[in-house]
Amino acid sequence: MITKSVDVAIVGGGPAGLSAALSAKKNGAGNVLIIERGENLGGILNQCIHEGFGIETFGEALSGPEYMQRFIDQVEDGKIPYMLNSMVLEITKERKLLVASREGLIEINAKAIVLCMGCRERTRGQICTPGTRPAGIYTAGAAQNFINLKGYRIGERVVILGSGDIGLIMARRLTLEGAKVLAVAELMPYSSGLPRNMVQCLHDYEIPLYLSHTITQIHGNKRVEAVTLAQVDERFKPIPGSEKRIECDTLLLSVGLIPENELTRNAGIAIDEVTGGAIIDERMQTSVPGIFACGNVLHVHDVVDYVSMEGDKAGKDAAEYSLGKAKMEGAIRVKVGPGVRYVLPQLLSGEEDVLLSMRVMAPARNVKIALLEGGQAVKTVMKPRVNPAEMIQIKVKKSELSGCKEITVTLQNGK
């Protein structure tokens, strides 16, 4: 078996990995290596040909491929090595990586590792939709791949279950390509996509959105022939008598994304059951020293610019660790309070300014986010509106954390 040693190994060459690699190199790591499973760098951005990427980073609305190319160019210019068609099979606590590549099995010893594996789509099996198993059922991302990268026409009459952003983007794409999108059904009483995508993908094309609805049955033998749409009650149970049959040949599922953490779990790294990603400290470090995480493998993002920023932070922290510099001192636990779904990082030193990333449980207006220590607010931030679809970031100063032992982040009425 071939063996190698590197300072910082980056697992995954998507937006998180590209940023992490550039940042690790910039911050002094001599020997950085990107390990990518696919045929090219860039990850999912290869198929995200719509616009809207890079507004935060570059001040322009780029397509996904343009956005990724700006980072790939920097990786090429900086001569950062990368392996394509190479899959990491195992990561150990001792920071050994086992990689299957065209050259055979490779063992890589890394001083630091950054996990950048991204996420996967939730499938029909995971939401247990009853019915037959005909052709014509796709996850939204698979449909996006077929249409945008291969030029296939996947169907003519389409129903979409779930109002996640990829589903909304595909509703528009299918309509412009000549298909008829008959309905988007969303289980929750609110959309799970960004409001801007509701406007430019659904309203622009008068595609009906059915909130508090789900698909209770898929019909058809060889090919999808119809689906049954039904309204649900507040406990998400279908309401008898509300069923409606929609004749269609295609069903897209846009029902959520799951961080891809098989490698992480096998390495014995602690996972947050809510985010599905690693538990991290403010240095983006997981429960295993020297292993860092960022991007969609850590928690699912709605905007790629924030993935890049997180990669930038994790790359810097990993570089410092590889140089023997980063030590995490002190520990303030960050807890999730009422109204909040999750908060990252889960552990703070109290010795640096930090950026908290969080999501709320449900949409709300005129609220405040309060950071409580022993029931007393050490910081509050007013928000005119919050939405589970939009990640919220809050800057917290070191001085605001002085004397804190455990911070609880809560959502409160702003009035």
Added chain:
Amino acid sequence: MASKRYVCIICPNSCEIDVEYSGNVIQKISGQTCKRGDEYVRKEMTAPERGVTTSVPIRGGAIPLVSVRSSKTIPKELLPKAIQEISKARAVAPVKIGDILIKNLLGTGADIIATKNVPQRKA
């Protein structure tokens, strides 16, 4: 006076912007957090525009399709026609990001440019 609420689509903030108007005259715009929101709503009320993105087949390329977009936004009602027009185009590898594949699409002044580098297929 009439009023209408818009959701700005320029950036992920998705600002809710309220417009008060009488006839064709805008009286007040509120809720935007930057000047792009103001511009967006003014355009949206009179002549809404959108960018267009799709893919075009490429001959001799390492991949079968090259992704493309309009160099600037075009009138919203032209989108279906624009997609039809672009679907007739064929690119030839190699193509670089920014290469113009269609000039002045439907007389809008917008060009259709490549958004992906596609090298030639290795023989």
